[in-house]
Amino acid sequence: MGKVLRALCLLTAVVNCGGNIVMALFYEPILRFLNEPLPADVYTFTAILGFSFTSGVISFLIWRDPPRAQGLLVAGICAKGIFAAITYLFWVFQHIPWIWLVFGGYDAVMTAVWFLYLIQLQRPELCAMNLGEIRAGTGPVHKKALFISYSLTGNGSKALARVRKGLEANGYTVDEKVVVPVEKDLFSFPFSFWRFTRVMFRAIFRTPAKVEPLGLPRDHKYDLFVVEGQTWMTGVSAPIEGVFQHPENQPAFRGRDVAIVNVCRGLWRRSQGMLAAWVDECGGRVVGTSPHMNPGREPMRVFSLFIFLALGKPNAPSWLRGWFLTPQFLSDESLARLETFGDRLAKRGTAPVEAHKLEQVA
């Protein structure tokens, strides 16, 4: 699919650059042939051609080096999307010649194509890991792992217990640090209505939560961190992010392998992206990811979650049990996959030092 999207970029570059040069040189005979009126304002007409030519240059640059052209894709999406929208509305209300609608239609399609291409190009290593790949670590391996967790309901703790089983079966010694927020009373379950509302708005506006430092020396012996993050309002939970925001904790991750486990109702992608970005910034290397969602079908799952958060206990009220409420803890299948994840993490290889350094430089 990536090849098709890239080829469409080259096609657009040729169409935009070539087409606009041809149009600028021969617009009179072309418009007469199409039985369309000549432009009333030649300056505006030429400016549009120049703008469209530039869009072709952007397309060419994207085709040349797609992974580095994500900013250009955003610029291209805005340019083509806005042109398509304006052209369509002016065709409807001002009855501009139909030929502009053809150009606008092509740009509308390319806007969607470039959105899809952008989505494909973002952090491809996360995609590979989400599909099961375990990356080689930075080494050396001392077979000591530290779990960093913060679980309000116990769902995340159960998940980590299974990862631990997989690691320990391969000779790992596992320690666990449960994150302690400074505002303990705010971040405790079950919630009151006002506390839930406060935590929700803080999660939306990314208000940091101060946490107590992990207290790890820089030369600690852990070769692997496993970080468990829940999703709160599409982002990672504030106490877990607080671990990475704390300046005393950041050096502990430098040069170490980090695995990310996400446990949530449904949306784990941004939460995982946030954690991966923090690991990168602290100088760690993400070696594996394992996102898991609670079982059940939507939309019952989302309503069940809100009922669970409101009442503070699963499977309540009883009259909704059996036909509406979905489980609030991971399925046995997910837990089994987490154990396999731990097993595979323990068996991860070590990347050549040169390759890792080159990656960091890149």
Place this chain on the structure above:
Amino acid sequence: MTWDNLSALLALPPGGVLTAMIVLAATMMTFEYTRISLALAAPHSRVAHVSVCMLTFPLQTILCSFVLIHAARAFPDRAWLNLGLIGLLHVVWYLAGQSTLIVRRDSQGADPGFMAVGGLITLLVGVGAAVFT
């Protein structure tokens, strides 16, 4: 073209339903693609995060609710029909999300859970608009 034109279009007039639906469908697609592409972009940005939260369902719900109220005031006899049109927009919204799975298997696609929350709010607004106009 003026804002009056646009306002008239969003009233889903009998002769301009197709045009209005094209504009609204394109907007819904843009919202969904933006939400999914922002998921991994600017991970520490508050603006990006609030945008993702708003694009999960509130913005779509505000847009659809506005259209339903606006259209019901302009053409009260078409208020129930408009509910069906807005339902179609939710299908477009879902398909836009799911289309990202073609290019990236871990994109998660559409989120029918929060879509349902938004859809329910829109439905209540739409029924209210149909009953009270």
